[in-house]
Amino acid sequence: MAKIAFILLCHKDPEAIIKQAERLTAVGDYMAIHFDSSAKPEYYQQIRAALDDNPNVTFAKKRIKCGWGEWSLVQATLNATEAAVEAFPRATHFYMLSGDCMAIKSAEYAHDFLDRDDADYIESFDYFESDWIKTGWKEERLIYRHWFNERTQKRRFYGMFELQKRLGLTRKIPEDIQVMIGSQWWCLRRRTIEWILDFTKQRKDVMRFFRTTWIPDETFFQTLVRHLVPEQEIRSRTLTFLMFTDYGMPVTFYNDHYDLLLSQDFLFARKISPEANELKRRLGLLYATRGWDFKISNEGRSLFKFLTGRGRIGRRFATRxxxxxxxxxxxxxxxxxxxxxxxxxxxxxxxxxxxxxxxxxxxxxxxxxxxxxxxxxxxxxxxxxxxxxxxxxxxxxxxxxxxxxxxxxxxxxxxxxxxxxxxxxxxxxxxxxxxxxxxxxxxxxxxxxxxxxxxxxxxxxxxxxxxxxxxxxxxxxxxxxxxxxxxxxxxxxxxxxxxxxxxxxxxxxxxxxxxxxxxxxxxxx
Structure with missing residues (x-):
């Protein structure tokens, strides 16, 4: 039977993290936590004090400071994953989560779902041929080196980019690698995780390449899984339900979304609003339930598009x-x-x-x-x-x-x-x-x-x-x-x-x- 080791990256709200770990491990699953080293030290001490005695919880041996778009997010994930592989030899699947995620199915349903199909679940689309990137940089993410954080060191980030561009300092993608892209919320089998960890030790050239790409959490695991795992064993989808607005912002779920979330063909959902106390309470009770008959209709994304488009009247483009x-x-x-x-x-x-x-x-x-x-x-x-x-x-x-x-x-x-x-x-x-x-x-x-x-x-x-x-x-x-x-x-x-x-x-x-x-x-x- 499937046993899941959850890989949790977080940086705030210690009470919610503690509750999430207790809920998910109460039914026999596991959790490895990486808590951002730039967050408040007292938060981390609070989490350790509450969860150190839980045999189904472990922590990344090395904590690092994480920043959006940086390699640090991938490294933090690898650190937590290595800790989970070592601490939980019975774990069959490793599931990437954030502190904003909550289960929208029971553990019984999740385990049966994973047992039905011997496969990895990760969005993995061709980087250059797909339309996953809607606007902005595409090739520039890869062929130039990015050392600085785009949000906190904007001048350095764009200054180094312009300098490389002016001097023609581009680089080649490793020849045997086809870069793929997709959501960072994946669920991978133990064998796949072990292959990835071995690959990171053997292929220093690939590691050097990804360390200076921009937003590597959307490409690193997606590329390596496609490189290491036979295509027929990959399901190019995420098991975490998430939606984005027209402006590229994640949709937040509130108390009145409970029934909609349960009817989607996913195991988890993000982002749950911090203020949605009733939704969090009901979902918190859900994971340990047994015998629940989930009625999957899976209309969430099309329904959201329909309802949010009601007031948008007018032409997007003028007549030629x-x-x-x-x-x-x-x-x-x-x-x-x-x-x-x-x-x-x-x-x-x-x-x-x-x-x-x-x-x-x-x-x-x-x-x-x-x-x-x-x-x-x-x-x-x-x-x-x-x-x-x-x-x-x-x-x-x-x-x-x-x-x-x-x-x-x-x-x-x-x-x-x-x-x-x-x-x-x-x-x-x-x-x-x-x-x-x-x-x-x-x-x-x-x-x-x-x-x-x-x-x-x-x-x-x-x-x-x-x-x-x-x-x-x-x-x-x-x-x-x-x-x-x-x-x-x-x-x-x-x-x-x-x-x-x-x-x-x-x-x-x-x-x-x-x-x-x-x-x-x-x-x-």
Whole structure:
């Protein structure tokens, strides 16, 4: 059975560290602690006094001062890991933690999870090919030497960088090493840890290289594991649940996040707010429980992205000048069907396609797999379709050799609606107003990743009003825009009433419009 040795790097809050060590070792797991030597000495003495008698706790034999972005963080981790390997011969896995982490599963669950798959868990992506680094330095982290702390010795840090750059003092990456990158929160098997410790003694050249790289805690273990362990035994993921804001700051969890944390497919979470006393109390009791049936829905990250994006209205990028100055053509008519229930809009345009000779294209700006003709590659990706929207539409008019074209759009595409309705061509808009039951909204949340099969009902009860309000907001945006030639059909209206809007939208006879509106399966879910 798996037995975990936790590697804990910390520098503050001795009471929380003591409680964390006592909780995690009470069920038979172990802990090796490195307490930053630059922290208050009385904090370290308090921790030692409380935990020295615990046989499942050990301490790094050498403490060092740690700084963000420095090699010192890796060295502190190695010091604590060496102490754990020596003190706990029965440990099968070594799990990297910080003082801000807490268990979101029981020890029983964690041990069973690790026993199921003989693998190492560590994010490990190609340093140069992946997009793990979003902005800032990339190659510069490696090919230049960094001796100073970027946050506390900024002038020296950037001064030495500029000097090396001016003199062309670059260095090569060790030839047999493929640098990888990922989160520093890993869980590795004992064999892997022993291989890494042996490697650090044998390969002084690699150690010299990483000692002067910038932010090596994101590359050192990630590179060595990929170098030493067969690929099929590596799971390129972390077992610690963490999220970041758009600004690169870690998301902090509070008392009301308890149910969400337990439903994620992870063993630990960071960062837990120091003020979240109720959350810490409940999670503190969790690790020693037995027989807990965890319902994993794993919607945390997509749910966070959805909720935090609600108030962000506007364009991130302006329209390209060649798009702003182009037009679909004064003599052309673009007919847009707008509906949140895509299957309803698809059924309607399919009936229109059967009853008229107007070409109809479904959600081309929403569905990557939408069937489109080959237009020289402009249609190949969603990004290209949005960037060159008017050029794409002109090419579709030309391809079908028509002056009338129908497309479907999601109501969230308010930017596209403004663009097309502002064109010199004749643009008509048909909004289909549907009924959204709770069952439909739950299904929608599952389809877009906001919920899963095992999402607790309490979470769904809180989520559904937000989704319903979001859909209403999208509809309100369209009405507030006061687009010309805007027509609406409603699921609650009679076919005769809806036929009036269809007749004007399609410029067809009344009888044909009534036949369209009378399609019996149109609104079925």
């Amino acid at each position: 000048f060649w798009e702003a100055e182009s037009t679909l053509g004064r003599e052309r008519e673009l007919l847009i069907v707008v509906c949140k229930k895509w299957h309803v809009a698809k059924r309607l345009v399919d009936r229109i396609r059967q009853m008229t000779n107007i070409p109809c294209i479904e959600y081309l700006f929403n569905e990557e797999a939408c069937q489109l003709p080959d237009l020289g590659g402009i249609q190949s990706t969603m990004g290209k379709r949005h960037r060159h929207r008017r050029a794409l539409m002109r090419m579709l008019f030309d391809y079908y050799d028509t002056d009338r074209l129908i497309i479907c759009l999601d109501p969230s595409n308010i930017e596209l609606l403004h663009d097309f309705c502002g064109d010199r061509s004749v643009t008509r808009l048909l909004e289909i107003d549907c009924i959204f039951t709770d069952d439909y909204l739950i299904g929608h949340a599952m389809r877009v990743g906001l919920a899963g099969e095992k999402t607790p009902q309490e979470t769904l009860d809180r989520l559904l009003p937000t989704i319903r309000g979001d859909m209403q907001f999208e509809s309100d945006q369209i009405r507030d825009a006061e687009f010309a030639n805007h027509y609406r059909v409603r699921e609650t209206d009679s076919p005769e009433e809806n036929a009036v809007a269809l007749q004007k939208f399609l410029a067809i006879g009344h009888e044909k419009a009534v036949e369209l509106a009378s399609t019996h399966y149109l609104y079925a879910d």
